[in-house]
Amino acid sequence: MAARMATLQSSGTKRPTGARVRGPAPEALPLSPGEVAFLRSFVQGSIMITETRQRLRSRWGMCERHAIGALAAEAAWRHGYLHGPAILYADLMDRAVRSFGARGPALRRQLRYRLRERGPCLICELGFGPQSEGFIAPDVLAAGRDPAYLREFVRSTEPHWADSVCGTCAGDGAVPRCRVHLLEALRAGAAVDLSAQRALVERIGRQMERFSRSFGWEERGTETPADRAALVSAPGWYGGWGALLALARAG
Ligand SMILES: [Zn+2]
Numbered sequence: 001m002a003a004r005m006a007t008l009q010s011s012g013t014k015r016p017t018g019a020r021v022r023g024p025a026p027e028a029l030p031l032s033p034g035e036v037a038f039l040r041s042f043v044q045g046s047i048m049i050t051e052t053r054q055r056l057r058s059r060w061g062m063c064e065r066h067a068i069g070a071l072a073a074e075a076a077w078r079h080g081y082l083h084g085p086a087i088l089y090a091d092l093m094d095r096a097v098r099s100f101g102a103r104g105p106a107l108r109r110q111l112r113y114r115l116r117e118r119g120p121c122l123i124c125e126l127g128f129g130p131q132s133e134g135f136i137a138p139d140v141l142a143a144g145r146d147p148a149y150l151r152e153f154v155r156s157t158e159p160h161w162a163d164s165v166c167g168t169c170a171g172d173g174a175v176p177r178c179r180v181h182l183l184e185a186l187r188a189g190a191a192v193d194l195s196a197q198r199a200l201v202e203r204i205g206r207q208m209e210r211f212s213r214s215f216g217w218e219e220r221g222t223e224t225p226a227d228r229a230a231l232v233s234a235p236g237w238y239g240g241w242g243a244l245l246a247l248a249r250a251g
Pocket residue numbers: 062063064065066121122123124125
């Protein structure tokens with residue numbers, strides 16, 4: 001905690017001294033058997049299909065519950081080997097960086113257009129939700145619903161993602177905004193430091209790219225702890241920080 005606060009205070013994000021980064025109640029997880037059964041087939045195959053990734057990329061199409069639930073399940077099933085999510089979020093952050101292409105007054109208009117969702121969450125759209133039943137081996141279900149691997153990953157990288165937490169999600173007035181709250185602020189015509197938001201997205205994008213490449217043979221092991229933390233910052237930026245903060249603070 002002390003280390004995190006030191007990081008926050010040195011970050012220049014104006015997070016008030018002594019403020020606790022809050023999150024909502026952790027009811028977002030665990031996922032239902034139906035959701036886990038679907039994710040099992042999803043992470044084993046279709047998430048690696050270019051068309052699926054392009055669909056996620058073009059629509060920003062996964063809700064917070066399913067984005068974090070999928071990350072938790074994959075972390076558990078693969079014992080913390082997060083190659084698939086690293087590729088996915090490197091792709092999404094690349095698009096995020098490109099969304100900040102315009103300069104001057106045109107940037108607000110461009111972001112309002114480019115950061116908006118163009119359709120529902122892919123998994124919600126298929127009808128999967130908290131009540132969904134599914135056929136899945138009990139041990140696979142139990143592992144897929146166990147947030148321990150993701151919680152360990154989130155907690156171990158916290159000194160390197162604390163600076164990226166959205167001030168609206170955390171309720172503490174810090175400068176960073178997740179995509180959802182940046183879009184909300186732009187639509188409301190609120191004042192937003194867009195150069196700070198651009199710097200945030202570019203930093204997460206660079207780190208995410210390095211982390212993704214570190215799974216390749218030639219660059220194996222080249223990632224830094226900050227690069228690994230991008231796999232928390234990227235889903236936090238993409239869909240909001242509530243579930244991630246709840247996970248970090250739980251139990
Ligand atoms: Zn969803």
